[in-house]
Amino acid sequence: MRSCTSVIQAIGNTPLIELGRVGKDLPAKIFAKAEFMNPGGSMKDRIALRMIEDAEQAGRLKPGDTVLEETSGNTGIGLAIVCAIKGYRFVAVMSEGNSPERRQILRALGAKVELVPQGEGGKPGQVTGKDLELVEQRAKELEKQLNAFWINQFHNPSNCLGHYSTTAQEIWEQMEGKIDYFLDVVGTSGTFTGIATALKEKDPNIKCWVVEPASAPVLAGKPVTDPKHVLQGSSYGKVPELWQPELCDGYITVTDGEAIRAARRLATEEGLLVGYTAGGNVAAAIRMAGWCDPGTRIATILCDSGMKYLSTDLFK
The missing domain is CATH 3.40.50.1100 (Rossmann fold)
Incomplete structure (x- = not known):
């Protein structure tokens, strides 16, 4: 491995990890992009x-x-x-x-x-x-x-392009093009829009689903019953400008409790210390993996490090 002239050269090329423990006994396989391993601890x-x-x-x-x-x-x-x-x-x-x-x-x-x-x-x-x-x-x-x-x-369109040109290409290569579903939450929509655009260009059969808080499924066109939720940095109860609905094949919601339990399971069963939103993504992936056909391959994002939440109730 070559040395870097600065830390910005260490951005990207994060591992893709199969969640074989939290996903055990499920028909589908779950793969998570470890974006918390970037220098700043997030995607x-x-x-x-x-x-x-x-x-x-x-x-x-x-x-x-x-x-x-x-x-x-x-x-x-x-x-x-x-x-x-x-x-x-x-x-x-x-x-x-x-x-x-x-x-x-x-x-x-x-x-x-x-x-x-x-x-x-x-x-x-x-x-x-x-x-x-x-x-x-x-x-x-x-x-x-x-x-x-x-x-x-x-x-800023460069928000989407950052993930289109790097994250999506890495996921495709790491999964050898064998992807059935991609799941992610939406904040600015840069990650979802960039990755979904690139994956669908490579294989139009890949289904891209949005994960939303159960109390604020605004992208699915449902009422916001409570805008307060734990998925920090995402789902602000309004449609972001970078959102492109034609890229979305389905919507799935998670409760605060489901996101927290999944994040805690990732820490204790997979050794992956991540935040609330990563927990939300994995909670949705676990549910999807339960009703998918055997061998289905699901990709999602571990958005940021759990080190940023030690003052919260996430791991208490």
Whole structure:
């Protein structure tokens, strides 16, 4: 293995792991992309690098500029890493509802963190679409005040391209093209849109399903009964701009309890310490594996590291 000239060269090429223990006795096989093994501990490192480098190539980002982004934490951490290497000042705008570990990591990486109070009735660990609107409002204010370059991941096509060109290609190669289903939650929709587009180009028979919180299945066109859920960084109760419904073949929901139990099982049975959203993905995959034909192959994403949730109730 060659050495890296910087940590950004270590982004990507994460392992794909068959979940043979949590998936034992199920007809289908579950494979999980270990995105928590990226340098910043999440899949968002990939898009951070792609969005920065695309902006540089387009002449929109120049030496000495300040980079700004609204984030639940993971994209911000990825951007903080890339900005540290490339010499940009980075400002992360995030809700107070996100886990405190994320803001601590951001500050340790040299980022300035602008915390935005949650809306009325907000609960730590459960960031809603309303909370996100307050974060976006503050980001717009800071963009003008700081004359900063706003990455704007929710509206940035490079978000999808980061996963289209890397994550999806790796999954295809690691599974040797033998994929029946791909499952993932949707936040900005960059991961789902990018991966689903690439996989369907390679094999139109691959079915791509969205995982949503049981209380907020907005993409499935069902009512939002409670926007507060534990799947941090995803499912904000509104349809993201990058969403492409024609790529989605089906919808499956998980409860908070199912996501938590799956994350705990991944830790104790598979040795994989991951967060709530990865638990949600695997909970959905386990359910799907139970009704699929024998030998069906399901791929999903382990979004981020459980180290970012040690202050929460996830592992208590």
